[in-house]
Amino acid sequence: MTQQGVRPTADQVLALAPDDASREAGSGLGTAGPWSEAGSSVEGAVWGLCKGGGSLPYRTVVDLADGAGPAYECSCPSRKFPCKHALGLLLLWAGDEGAVPAGRAPDWAERWLAGRRGRAGDRPAGAAESAGAADPRAARRRAERRAERVTAGATELEQRLADLLRGGLAAAEQAGYGLWEETAARMVDAQAPGLAARVRELGAIASSGPGWPVRLLEECALLHLLDQGWLRRERLPEGLAATVRSRVGLPTAVDGPPLRDRWLVLAQYDTADAKLTTRRIWLYGADCGRTVLLLSHGAAGRAPEPTLPVGLTLDAEVTAYPGDGRPRVALGERFAPPAPGGARPSGVPPARAAARYGDALREDPWLEAVPVTLREVIPVPDGDSWQLADAGSDDALPITAAARARPGLWRLVALSGGAPLTVFGECGHRGFTPLTAWRPEEDEMVTLR
Template sequence: MTQQGVRWTADQVLALAPDAPSRKAGSRLGVAGPWSEAGSSGEGAVWGLCKGSGSKPYQTVIDITGGADAAGPAYKCSCPSRKFPCKHALGLLLVWAGADGTVPDGEPPAWAEEWLASRRRRAEEKRGPAASPAAPVDPEAARKRAEKRAERIAAGATELEQRLSDLLRAGTATAEQAGYGLWEETAARMVDAQAPGLAARVRELGAIPSSGPGWPVRLLEECALLHLLDQGWLHRDALPPGLAATVRSRVGLPAPPEGPPLRDRWLVLAQYDTADSKLTTRRIWLYGTDSGRTALLLSYGAAGRAPALALPVGLALDAELAGYPGARQLRADLGEQFAAPAPTTERPPGVRTDEAAARYGEALRDDPWLESWPVTLREVIPAQAGGAWQLTDADGDSALPMAPAAASGPGLWRLVALSGGAPLTVFGECGHRGFTPLAAWPRDAGETVPLC
C-alpha cells in the first residue's frame, strides 16, 4: 500500500464478493475470532490463518495492488473454493478494514512471501524485454483470412435481411406462433457466418413475443435496429471510420485496443454482473479525474464462476487504460497500476436530468445500438410520480424516469434512505428504458455508496 493507514470500508470490501452467498459467508468471517498470525505490509499485502473444519488452518494472502496481473486485488487461499475472492479472503479484508489492531503491520511469513515474491518476479518479467521476438505475421495471409470472414459475414447479413423481410410480410403474429425455434435456427446461421454479434441480437428477438403487452412494437423496434446493423455492415466502406469501427464491433469482429494508454487517477464508480446460462459479464465503470473520461472495463467468467477482474467501488487508482476503437467507444483495458487503490471522497461532476437525456441522444447519433450512456446527475431527489419512481431535479424543472428493473430492486430503497428527501449526486446509466442508478453520494462530502 502507498499508505498503510488508509484502509477500505466494509462496503468496498463486500463489493468484491462474486455473489450474495460469498458476501454473507465472508461477513461471518470478518471478525478477529477465526484469525491468527494476521498481518499487513506497506507494499500492499495482507495475510492470515483462518481456522476451518480441518486440523490445519487455511492460509490466506491478498495482494491488494494486483501487481503483475493488473486486474485488481489478487488472492491466494489454501481452501478448496473455486470462487475469487473466497469467503476467507473477504473475511480477512473485512478484519483488515476494521483497523482495530487485529491486522498489524509486519513482515509476511514464508508461505505468504513465497507467493508474493512469485508475483513480483512476474511483474519484473512483464516490464522487461520479451524473452524472444514474436513470430512474424504474414500480412498477406492475414488479409486473406479477413477477406474470407468478411465475405461470410456479408452472406449471413444478406440472409438475415431476407428473413426479416419474410417476417414483416407474414406479420408479427407468426413470430409468436413460431416461438424460440425460428430465432435459434437463424442465430445458428449467424454463428456459421462468423458473426456472433448478429447471432446474439437474433436470439434476443426470441424472448420479445413473451415479454408482455406491447411486444409487437418492441419486436419491430429491435428488427429495425438489426436491419440497420445489417445495412451498416453491407455498406461499411461508405461509413465514417469511427462508425465503421462501431459496426465491426457490434457484428462481433474482435479488435485490440488502439492508441497510447491514458494514465489518470481513476475513480471506481460502479461494478455489477449480468449472467446467462453460458457466461457471466462484469462491468466496471471508471472516471478519470484529470481527463474527465468515463471508461468501461469488461471481464468474463464461465457459467457459475465470477470474472477475475474486481475493483472495490469508491476507491481511486493510479493506472493506465487502453481504449478500443469505435465511435463513442467507452470500453478500455486496464493496464499498469502504479499504486494500490485508495479510498477517496471525490466524485465526477454532474449534470441536470434534461442534459443527461440529451447526452444519451447525442451518443445514439454515433452508435444507434447503444442501450444506455453513463452519466452523473447532480442535485436530484428520488420521488414517485403517478406510481412510478423518478429522479427529479432539486428545482423541480425536469426529471428522469427510473428503469423498471431499477425501480423494483433493493438499490432503490438504499437510494431513498440515503436521500431522505435531500438532493444527491447519482451516477448511473441513462437509456431508452429509463435511468438505472448505480452509485450515489450525499450532498455533503462523503464516500461512494454502491447501489448495485
C-alpha cells in the first residue's frame, strides 16, 4: 500500500476495508478524539490506544514495512482484518501527521513487531517468492468465498422482495424503516454493501408523499434486476458483468492502459454525511473528447484529495475502471501542474442529452445520471420549476429540485441574463443538475454548486 516511511492516502486506507460497514466504522475513528499514545516509526509501523466500551483501551498496531502487504494486530474481539480500529488509526495517520508523531514503539507494540519481523527474517531464501506465488491462489479462494456469500444474500433478498409484493406494498408502510434496516443488515453480513445501500434507500420511499407506491415498486424492480444480474452473471457480457459486480459492492481495480491527455477540469463538488466525504471531479479530454470522473473519499469530515481548480487544464494520465458505460477513472502520473487554457466541449442540444442518458441505461440500468454539456441553452421559469431551454427549438430539460434549492441556480440565471449559455452538468431521470456554465464567447467558467 505504501513505500517505507510514506504515509498512505485516505483512499488507500479505505480500500483495505473488508466491507462497507467496516469502512464506515473506521471512518468514525479517524479523528484524534478516541486515540491516545499514538505513534509511528520510520520503518512503517503505526500504533495507538483506542477508547472502547470497556475500562481498558484497545491496543492497535499496524505494520506497513513488509512488501507483502500491511499486517494488523488489535486487542478488540473483531474477526475482521483490518478491524475498524486499525482502519481508524491509519486514517488518523493519513490525515494528520501531528496526531501520530514519530517515536519509539511501546513494549506491547514492539513485542508484536519484533516477533512478526523475526518470523519474516527466518524464512528461507525463496520463501518470499513462494508466498508471492501463492497469493493469487489465496486471493482467488477469498474471492470465491465472498461470491458464495453474496449469492446467498442475493437469493435471500429475492425471497424478501417476493414476500413484500405478495403481501402488498401497504405492508411496507405499516412495517416502517425497521423492515428495511434489518434486510440491509443481512446484506452487509453477506458482504454485498451495494445491495445493502439500495435496500436502505427503499426505507425512505414508503409514505414519502403522493405516488410513493409507484416509486417503491420501480426501485424494487431495479433491485430485483440487480439480484438477477448477479445470480446470472456468468451469462452476461463481460462489461455488463463488471458493472453488476461493482453495483453489488465488490471492489474493482483499474483496467486497461493509461490514457494521457490535456484534461479540462469541468466541475468539482463534495457530498458528505456524518462519516464520509465524497469528492467528484469531472474531466474533459481535449484530444480524446471523453468526459471522465475522478472519485475520492475523505474520512471524518476531512477534505478528500486531489483538489483541482475548475477551468484549468491538467496534463496527466488516467486509467479506467471496468464496466460498461462507467466513466470512472484513476488519476495517474501528472506531467505538469494545472494551467489555464485548453479546449472546451462543444456540447449537445437538450434532446440529444436525454437520448444519451437513455443509451447509457442500456449498459447500466442502475445509472442515476450521465455527464453532459448542453450548448445554446437559456434558463427559463416553468411554473414553480425551472428548465434549460434550447435557444433554437422548443426542446428543454427540467432542472432537478435539488439544484433549484441551491444558490447556483441564481448564478446561472444572472450569468445568462436571457442569453444562451454552455452548461455542463449531470442528466438523469430526475432532470438536469447544472454544475458549471460559461458564455460561448468567454473562457471563464462559473461554478454553480
